[in-house]
Amino acid sequence: MEKLEQLYEGKAKKVFMTDDPELLIVSYKDDATAFNGLKKGTIAGKGVINNRMSNLLMQLLERSGVPTHFVEELNERETVVKRVSIVPLEVIIRNIAAGSFSKRYGVPEGVVFDEPTIEFSYKNDELGDPLMNSYHALALKLATREEIETIKAYAFKVDEVLKSFWAECGVTLVDFKLEFGRLADGTIVLADEISPDTCRLWDSETGEKLDKDRFRRDMGGVEDAYAEVMGRLLKNL
């Protein structure tokens, strides 16, 4: 596998071409952004943790019947993934009220839902990733009706699998964001990453935040929190 020219640089990752047109290499950075890029910083060692954690969780999900883009971890920051065209929807599942949900509906953080919720945002930085429902996504031709049904089913399955895995680690999965992509033949697979950048993870005993909210809210202890959840994951694999 040869790493060729850079295709794209995002906020937290770089993506490179390879000699196989169906495979890409993702390289995880320590750069962190929040509030649609308004807040910028670095979290030392984050790229290494997010690469490893995302790969381990994607393999767990594959074993549970959720297809993903994961192919092979190359080194501590780089992974081979299947080339997909990203469905421009951020898919958010919530088990407990927090963040924008708490703000939008005036619900205190920590209120536990009877059933998980799902919501979509239009992945569009210029527009600030506006919230949308599945009819809006259909109207804008972001995905077909069938694709949206597949994405919803996979997203709830991811929640089930990860909620119980994190519970074994003494961590509560509050909410998370997923992105899906289409392979060349149209198959929908889970893409992007699953990490403390994209999930809210709270210590089950103390409620301590072990995720990117520590960066967003200037709480300190960001690096330690990422290392803590990674350590617990490795102990419970």
Ligand code: UDP
């Ligand atoms: N999230 C993300 N990327 C985004 C927006 C949200 O990974 O661009 C994740 C976030 O980390 C949290 C969940 O999705 O785990 C729900 O985020 P929320 O809508 O509450 O927005 P936030 O408060 O993070 O702005």
